[in-house]
Amino acid sequence: MIDKKLKLQDTLDIYISEQKDGKVIITFSRMTTRERKEIVTQPFVAKFLASLDGERTAGEILKGLGDFSKEQASILLNFLKDEHFIYEAHEAPEDPRYLRQIAYFEDMILSHSGMESQRLLQQKHIAIIGCGAVTGAMVEILARAGVEKFTLVDAKKVRYSDLVRHLFCRLDDIGKYKIDILSDYLKRINNRIKTALFYDELNPNTDLNKYIGTDVDLVINGCDEPYLGHTSLKIGRFLQTKNIALYVMGGFDAHLMSSGELIIPPKTPCIDCCQQTFQKALTDWKPTYTQVEKPEQLVEYNNHNYTINKMNHFDIGGSGGLSVMSLFSANLSCMRIIQFLAGDDRLDYKTERYEYLINKGIMTSFEMVKQRAFCKVCNE
Ligand SMILES: [Zn+2]
Known part of the structure; x- marks a missing residue:
């Protein structure tokens, strides 16, 4: 360190006060x-x-300040380096867009350098099953953070009503496959991004090996049809055997301003234990189903004009929410995902789901625990 050219972290404020004893x-x-x-x-x-x-x-610099032993100097420099208070002046990332983010990682993740956190993020491969409003925003956040490899699975095309919450979609995207639009959108943020696209619907017989190879680091499940609980069980059990992390996003209840939960085998409760915890907590809760008409039938698009069709008994049904809510959920979820992907050793392995109650102005949390009495996976 003593022969290195060093700088103070840009995110550091330093206050100095003199004491009576000269220190x-x-x-x-x-x-x-x-x-x-x-x-x-x-x-x-x-x-x-x-x-x-x-x-x-x-x-x-030290020479100019007086006579110090090599030992004194190395104690000082090691302390400053271990605390991430200094960095080597010549260190620069391959892509300068990440400079400020790396400075933040220096403060947030202390187990390795900010450059290393950034490097780890850029090496990750994330598979997203179900690309909707929330997961679409999550993919964008993760792409902007530096992730360069994505697998996108979704069979749906962009509908008129998606424009409210799918921030990656524009008017002229209506009728095109969502994952085509999302993939192009990501590549315009970072041209190093690589995507693998599957125009598939998940069903009980789907072979997940098709989408999820051994190089995948995280799967985000936003597939809430037929029901998020079922798709998550299928995906979660598959990933448990491969030690790949799962983020369960979307679907549960109204689920408008909430995180999902991060399942990291074998450290956190497995998917079965998470669902058991929910079932216990929600013994009296029954899902309600509303008949959902297709909102796009209300509107016809012809020669760049929209006409509103008159329909009787039109029932829009289901939960929707505002784009601000999708973004809130995406942001809340991605903070934890980034901490995990960038290798933060201060990450606790709690599996919690947060929900913001808008009318009360409070954030609630719900923790999932290992159900050792019945779970073979978590009992080992
Ligand atoms: Zn378990």
Whole structure:
């Protein structure tokens, strides 16, 4: 370290106060995570920090400040490096768009460098089964964060009513396959992105090996037809045997402003245990089904004009919500997913689902636990 040209992290605020005994208190405050660390030390350390310019080596700066042993210098430098307070001036990512994000990773994930977190993200492969409003937004967030490899599975075409919540869709996309639109959209964000597309509907006999190879790091299930519980069981049991993580998104109840849950075999409860926890908590809850007419039958598109058809007894049915709600769910979910993909060793293996209750202004949480009494998978 002593022969390296170093700089202070850009996200760091440093406060120095002099003490009566001649020492100084240095407070390091991370602007991003609000974490603080205080040390009581000699005034030369403060001067050293102020002198880090990325042009002179640490050794050259220390020499100008007095006589220090190599040991003293290396204790100081190792402390600063381990805390992610300094970085090597020449370090630059392959793609400069990630510079500010890497600075954030430096503060958030302390087990390795911000560059390493970014590198890990860029190596990941995510499969998304069911590309709708929430999962479409999740894919966009993850693509912008740096993930470059996606498998997209969805048989549906863009409908007029999708324009309310599917932020990747435009008017002239109506009638085209959702995954074609989503794939193009992602590639316009980052031209290194590679996608594999499957125009499939998931059914009980679907062979998941088709979509999910051993190089997949995470599967996001947003497939709520016929029912999210069933598709998640099928996918979750398959992934459990392959030690691939699953994020269950969408579908449950109204599910308008909520996270899904991240299942990481073998550390978190398995998919069966998650569903058992739900069943216990929802013993008295029964799903209600509403007849859903196709909203697009209301509207006809001809020569760039829309005509509204008169229909009697039109029942739009089901839960919908606003795009702000889909985005809220996508954002809330992706924070945890990014923490997982970037290899944060402070990730707890709690499997929780959050829901924001809009009328009460509170965030609620529901934790899923291993049902060891009945589960062979989690009992080992
Ligand atoms: Zn289990």
